[in-house]
Amino acid sequence: MAQMHKGRRRFLGFLSTSLFTVIGLCLALPGLAYFGAPMRRKSATGEFRSDFVDAGPLVDLPVGQWQLRTVELAGQDGWEKTILRYAVWIHRESESADAITVLSSICPHLGCPVQWQAARAQFVCPCHHGTFDARGRTLAGPPPRGMDPLPFEIRSGRLWVLWNEFKTGSAERIPVCI
Numbered sequence: 001m002a003q004m005h006k007g008r009r010r011f012l013g014f015l016s017t018s019l020f021t022v023i024g025l026c027l028a029l030p031g032l033a034y035f036g037a038p039m040r041r042k043s044a045t046g047e048f049r050s051d052f053v054d055a056g057p058l059v060d061l062p063v064g065q066w067q068l069r070t071v072e073l074a075g076q077d078g079w080e081k082t083i084l085r086y087a088v089w090i091h092r093e094s095e096s097a098d099a100i101t102v103l104s105s106i107c108p109h110l111g112c113p114v115q116w117q118a119a120r121a122q123f124v125c126p127c128h129h130g131t132f133d134a135r136g137r138t139l140a141g142p143p144p145r146g147m148d149p150l151p152f153e154i155r156s157g158r159l160w161v162l163w164n165e166f167k168t169g170s171a172e173r174i175p176v177c178i
């Protein structure tokens, strides 16, 4: 008889533990799904995407000079919204709206910011002295390819640049953003 009571107590203990576990899981799952949502969104879409970014009014770009412009790209890291700023080199050859060259300022060797040196009419990278001509083509140093050109569009008098990053250290131009 005592054995039977002991067995029933053990069974009831097991039953109540299982019940509490199931109830606990039911309560916890919506919370886990809620907090997991941003991570899923990040992995599904990628943190930063290639996108058109506003590089400012066309009239502010002087003809015949290289101009450095900062563009902003919005990204999502979990719940946090992030703004990344990148620099692009822009050259307007004439008043014509499509006579424009846009180059990424990121050195294709290891990613340092490339500077325009007007006196030499060359782009120079301060890190390992990579040099590029006035069109962004490699002249000397370790960069395995020329500076990366970026597509653009003119929208309502403003220049919009299709920002992308490219793999550094590679002779091939391989986009990093999706």
Ligand code: FES
Residues within 6 Å of the ligand: 107, 108, 109, 110, 111, 112, 125, 126, 127, 128, 129, 130, 141, 142, 143
């Ligand atoms: S990072 Fe530009 S030359 Fe090395």
